[in-house]
Amino acid sequence: MTDDVLIRLEDVTKQYGGTEEPAVNSLTLEVIRGEVLVLVGPSGCGKSTTLRLINRLIEPSSGKLFLDGEDVTSINASMLRRKIGYVIQQVGLFPHRTIAENIATVPKLLGWDKKKIDERVDELLEVVSMDPKTYRERYPKELSGGQAQRVGVARALAADPDVLLMDEPFGAIDPITRDRLQNEFLRLQQDLKKTIVFVTHDIDEAIKMGNRIAILREGSEIAQLDTPEAILADPADEFVENFLGSGAILKSLTLAKIKDLELHQVPVLKAPVMRDKALETLQESEDSTAILLDKDDKPLRWLDQSALNRTSQPIEKSGRPITVDLQPEDTLQDALTVMLQSSTGLAAVTDRKGTYLGCATIESLANLIVSGQGSKN
């Protein structure tokens, strides 16, 4: 193992007074620099306790805690926590402070100067896709649940900690927003490369978010610790199997990204386009559908033969509108959803700026799953 271990729990036990079984029983766990390690398990398995042992919100009864090779079991806990971002399900923004002040909490504790703090706040609000001008001076009560958690993440990132601890951060958010936040978060993590320990009870979320997953049972005992792919392909025991539930193939769709797909190129028409030219292009190709792009190469509509023949409408209003487009970081599950909703069975893929790249098709999806399965067996 040449992996760079950033966090190491060594033989850590947490025993609460008055209980027989320890909440965490002699746990040894290593978190590698730059990875997202998900702790997942049924409620009461001790996953949150384990997370809180890392920033010593819970002090271990015995055992040792190492951060970046240094024994931090008994250093000043507040000083340790300032180096570790912490995001919780209830967010816990300070209601009496503005969004900017909330984000500035740790930098202020660390004594940064005001100008640097201001710049950092603006930068972070942009990182979590919130307009600094609009939101800086607002108060937490003026935010929706999803926005509050964005600010929660920004606040945890404020002093640029190497480590981020997240305790069911998206657990209290509606499914649609949760999905979006998860995707954004994964995108963010690509740039930030933080070391993240992420607690959830939702195995689908674990599979989607984790580079590695630790499935925990009672007493925070590790039932299996491996990559999502390996766990899905080869559950260690019955407990893990039961916990994974049914539909492992569908779950594996959240693992792969659209960028793993071989994109299909349908005929491309660029607005403005003449009807004759469009028909000609479509007839020359093997596809029955063409895609219409605007002058910035953003997908506008799907056009097929019958739509092009309907001369009663201008080309820009023919065919079917493209309302959703996918980006390379979205999961195959997202792609499948879009395809199933689209009349053409196609999903347009764009880059982050919205420029058209190609199409995802059911065939390309099936190919990837089959080849993925093949490589594992």
Added chain:
Amino acid sequence: MDVGGGFAPSHITFTKELMEFIGSLWEFLLGRPEQVRDAIFEHLLYVVVVVGLASAFSIMIGVLTRYNVFARELSLAIGSVFLTIPSLALFTIFIPLVGLGFWPSFIALFLYAILPVLRNTVTGLEQVDPSVLEAAKGMGLTNTEVLLRVQLPLAWPVILAGVRIATMLTVGIAAIATLVAGGGLGDFIKSGLARLPLPNSLESIWLGTLLCLLLAFVIDLGLKVLKTATISRGIR
């Protein structure tokens, strides 16, 4: 024929008498400006000193006992006992120790003012969202920082409401200070009572009472300004 004729004259009489009384009250007030000024000043001094010190003391007790249920309940119980002692008794029992005048009154008023502020400090600190505290600690705020930057600011509206109750209470009860030679607006009420039904006795009682009300009103206004100035827009 005026059917309501029997009513109108008595109504007019009453209004007339009231106007006359207000007139003589005004004269009574103008006749002794220094006495009035001193009484107001003494009364105000009680309120400011007592409420100030009792609030500081009670907030401190509330803060110190915030993690200790037993100590907290004990101090609330003691505070309640003070408030149930008849005021006449509480003002007099300290005379053997501190003599007459300012001090027995100060001590009694101080003891009365404890409970409202303490009760509200405890409630205010208790109702701070635990997840906010969890986040604060998780970010690396020390216990003192959590207290000063999070708990107290969030409990402040409730604490301030307690301070307001204590102020109203003190303005009213400080009128009893006169019985232990402690001065204040109670002097007018006492001397009026002693001279009933002689001329100017009712005027004296009413003057003391109305000035108490006026004082309470003005102080309350001041506290409202303080509230607006010290409570964050985010929790208003």
